[in-house]
Amino acid sequence: MKLVLDTANLDKIKDYVTYLPVEGVTTNPSILKKAGDIDVVERLNAIQEVIGANKDLHVQVVAKDYEGIVKDAHAILDAVNDRVCVKIPVNKEGLRAIKTLKAEGVRITATGIYSKIQALLAAELGADFLAPYVNRMLNLDTDPYEVISSVSYQLARTNSDTEIIAASFKNINQVTSALEAGAQYITVGDDVVDKFVENANIQKAVSDFSADWTAVHDRESFV
Numbered sequence: 693m694k695l696v697l698d699t700a701n702l703d704k705i706k707d708y709v710t711y712l713p714v715e716g717v718t719t720n721p722s723i724l725k726k727a728g729d730i731d732v733v734e735r736l737n738a739i740q741e742v743i744g745a746n747k748d749l750h751v752q753v754v755a756k757d758y759e760g761i762v763k764d765a766h767a768i769l770d771a772v773n774d775r776v777c778v779k780i781p782v783n784k785e786g787l788r789a790i791k792t793l794k795a796e797g798v799r800i801t802a803t804g805i806y807s808k809i810q811a812l813l814a815a816e817l818g819a820d821f822l823a824p825y826v827n828r829m830l831n832l833d834t835d836p837y838e839v840i841s842s843v844s845y846q847l848a849r850t851n852s853d854t855e856i857i858a859a860s861f862k863n864i865n866q867v868t869s870a871l872e873a874g875a876q877y878i879t880v881g882d883d884v885v886d887k888f889v890e891n892a893n894i895q896k897a898v899s900d901f902s903a904d905w906t907a908v909h910d911r912e913s914f915v
């Protein structure tokens with residue numbers, strides 16, 4: 693499992709890198725909105741510094757038309773660094789932009805994926821990552837795991853270098869199910885990340901072990 697953080701909260705990212713196998717960070721305009729009225733370029737550069745230059749930072753374009761998307765992509769690469777994966781929603785304008793930007797060698801994360809056909813088209817145009825929206829598909833009565841599994845099979849069958857970075861999670865079961873379906877990466881918001889190893893049963897087990905030890909030995913550590 694390759695874990696990516698779907699947040700722009702710098703304090704949380706600083707904390708997560710101390711105990712989680714963080715492979716990167718994804719953002720989009722809605723995630724950046726949660727961070728408030730920040731200097732976005734400054735924040736993105738700070739995030740890259742915290743995760744390390746060799747980890748992937750995915751930054752989404754804002755413009756909706758082809759020319760604007762290509763311009764946004766260049767602006768993001770200039771403002772942050774040329775390794776950034778530019779996130780582009782998969783619609784007609786987005787696919788046109790992916791085609792142009794891949795010809796320039798730009799790393800692309802195809803996002804806003806609700807269907808197999810979106811994923812397969814973006815992969816065929818050379819997108820580096822595909823971001824199927826798990827919870828949003830479930831809300832629409834689409835089985836995201838069947839989509840991921842089928843796309844994963846097609847990518848393997850065609851020896852594609854494109855990888856799946858499943859997104860849009862509301863709980864841990866969705867995360868593990870997406871991985872079981874074939875996603876190589878999962879990008880998870882801090883609301884769900886915070887629950888990974890924080891539950892009352894884990895804390896109770898730790899407390900019980902500690903109580904059993906101190907009942908016999910007059911100290912709270914091994915030595």
Ligand SMILES: O=C[C@H](O)COP(=O)(O)O
Pocket residue numbers: 698718719720722803825827828859860861879
């Ligand atoms: O970048 C895409 C997000 O992972 C979508 O997540 P959301 O459905 O919680 O907005």
